[in-house]
Amino acid sequence: MTVQTFNPEHVLVSQQKDGTLLPDMTNAVLKEVAESSVVMQLGKYVEMGGKQEVTTQIQTDGLSAYWVNETEKIKTDKPEVVPVKLRAHKLGIILLASREALNYTWARFFEDMKPQIVEAFQRKIDEAGILNVNNPFANSVEQATATARTAIKGAINYDNVLALQDKLYDADVEANGIVSKVQNRTALRESRDGNKVSVFDRSANTVDGIQVVDLKSNQMKKGTLYAGDFDHLIYGVPYNINYKISEEGQISTVTNEDGTPVNLFEQEMIAIRATMDIAVMVTKDGAFAKLTAGAEEAVL
Structure with missing residues (x-):
């Protein structure tokens, strides 16, 4: 058969x-x-x-290195x-x-x-x-930024991109990803330092060397950026x-x-x-920060 x-x-x-x-x-x-x-x-x-x-x-957190004397x-x-x-x-x-x-x-x-x-x-x-x-999950990146108070309000520009990263540096976190949307591309291209160099690299799709991924949803408002160490999003x-x-x-x-x-x-x-x-979970609230134009409040 x-x-x-x-x-x-x-x-x-x-x-x-x-x-x-x-x-x-x-x-x-x-x-x-x-x-x-x-x-x-x-x-x-x-x-x-x-x-x-x-x-x-x-x-x-807890790993560190120490200076030591001989035989110590x-x-x-x-x-x-x-x-x-x-x-x-x-x-x-x-x-x-x-x-x-x-x-x-x-x-x-x-x-x-x-x-x-x-x-x-x-x-x-x-x-x-x-x-x-x-x-349906226990938390989210949006909730993490609200809990850790790492959300800042302002337009997408060079100074605010640095301020967004500073929020993470305060928690000893270095961003490895930025969540944006296509509608933010113009503002990112126009975000320039004192030498008129754009913070946005179009060919590599990075902001200040950090990988950018666009989120496709009309639920995310134009002018919003999320930055963080996404190893803490599992x-x-x-x-x-x-x-x-x-x-x-x-x-x-x-x-x-x-x-x-x-x-x-x-x-x-x-x-x-x-x-x-x-299943989705954020394992460290302070690992994420948010830049928003200020039109909407954090969803708790």
Whole structure:
């Protein structure tokens, strides 16, 4: 007997609606989410091994070096290592398509839906972990700047970029990343020192030598920058992305033009549900600082 395998180039969506996809397909979505998400680009990955909650060890400040005389014992610092619990939360999206999509191959359907899934997941992860918008996690970068009182108000210019870094230096932190958005590019280019040299390197996408990553979300206001040591932002992904196709049922979160819920059976539509689990945590409040134009208050 010949054992049939799932080939996305040949199998129609209607033939396999349970979301059982090739690892290559699910890995492709997760890879693109990781490449577009600020949290996953700058944060430090923690292996979760298929568990919803894991305990990981983080090292507190305390390492130092000492000048010593000949034959004198070298002092030994013992930085504190503390356990923290990293807990994943489920993130889901439902996308609608015409019934005709059931006649697509999974390869075609997957390529059509992938950009929408990637963008939706990226935005939700970054809005929660960075901006504290609809945040299921214990904390966020936004909350960290409020707790540590490292937020400053002012326009994006050379002096304020230095002031933003000074906030971190006060806590013995050196930034390895800056979160910005595309709309800040002009202000960054015009931020020049006394020699009229721009603080922004367009070719390297750096500010004062620090890597800049743009966050895609209208929830982040123009004129806002977050700087910090993103080794203190950790994240984990316990499972791969899961899919499910449905032809029946009512979608309560999506409505028609007349305000009625979408009914898949009556309207000859299908819905694809995609879910992923992710955990995000800030392990040191003082590791982050924020520059804001002052129009909005910190979200607590």
